[in-house]
Amino acid sequence: MATFMDVHHGMTGITPEELEQAHQADQRLEREEGVHFKQAWADPASGTVWCLSEAPSADAVQRVHERAGHKADEIHSVPYSV
Amino acid sequence: MATFMDVHHGMTGITPEELEQAHQADQRLEREEGVHFKQAWADPASGTVWCLSEAPSADAVQRVHERAGHKADEIHSVPYSV
Numbered sequence: 001m002a003t004f005m006d007v008h009h010g011m012t013g014i015t016p017e018e019l020e021q022a023h024q025a026d027q028r029l030e031r032e033e034g035v036h037f038k039q040a041w042a043d044p045a046s047g048t049v050w051c052l053s054e055a056p057s058a059d060a061v062q063r064v065h066e067r068a069g070h071k072a073d074e075i076h077s078v079p080y081s082v
Numbered sequence: 083m084a085t086f087m088d089v090h091h092g093m094t095g096i097t098p099e100e101l102e103q104a105h106q107a108d109q110r111l112e113r114e115e116g117v118h119f120k121q122a123w124a125d126p127a128s129g130t131v132w133c134l135s136e137a138p139s140a141d142a143v144q145r146v147h148e149r150a151g152h153k154a155d156e157i158h159s160v161p162y163s164v
Contacts, residue, residue: 005123005132016162023164041087041134043158050087050132050160052123076125078132080098082105 001034003081004053004061006072012047019049025068026051033060052078083116085163086135086143088154094129101131107150108133115142134160 019042026037035055042049051072055061058075065072101124108119117137124131133154137143140157147154 003123005125014162019162020164040164041085041160042162043087043160044162046158048158076128076130078123078125080096080101080124080126082102082122 001054001056003078004055004058005076005078006051006053006058006061006065007074007076008049008051008065008070009073010047011042011049012044014042014044014047014049016042022049022068022070023051025070026064029064029067033064035060035064037064083136083138085160086137086140087158087160088133088135088143088147089156089158090131090133090147090152091155092129093124093131094126096124096126096129096131098124104131104150104152105133107152108146111146111149115146117142117146119146 023040037053040051061075105122119135122133143157
């Protein structure tokens with residue numbers, strides 16, 4: 001397992017309810033791909049959402065997001081954190 | 083106080099020690115600006131670092147990073163999180 005930070009652009013105006021719904025959609029699917037979405041943050045002004053996950057691969061993270069209907073624009077492995 | 087996600091680019095090859103030193107430099111200064119840096123994640127492959135903070139303003143976050151010698155490239159207010 002590794003830690004990933006993925007980024008979604010183009011989410012301008014996202015509401016707290018939409019963020020919660022998107023996160024719940026990911027959580028319903030994550031177990032099938034061996035992924036765990038830990039946290040997510042949204043900036044509705046720039047339309048950016050970041051999701052922090054533990055997963056076997058970036059592809060597994062993307063599969064969950066694609067199946068949930070919101071493909072990520074970037075998926076970064078983040079081996080270091082403080 | 084609000085929550086901010088800031089982004090640093092151009093950090094290709096950053097090591098765990100460099101991330102830790104940068105975070106400690108921020109922490110030594112943060113109180114003077116009323117900022118608290120909570121977590122940071124690094125992707126040495128793309129050279130991206132994300133810092134999550136609680137702060138009175140984006141300007142306060144940037145002042146800490148500038149004084150610590152590593153100005154952020156983006157600072158996003160993230161009013162929503164899950």
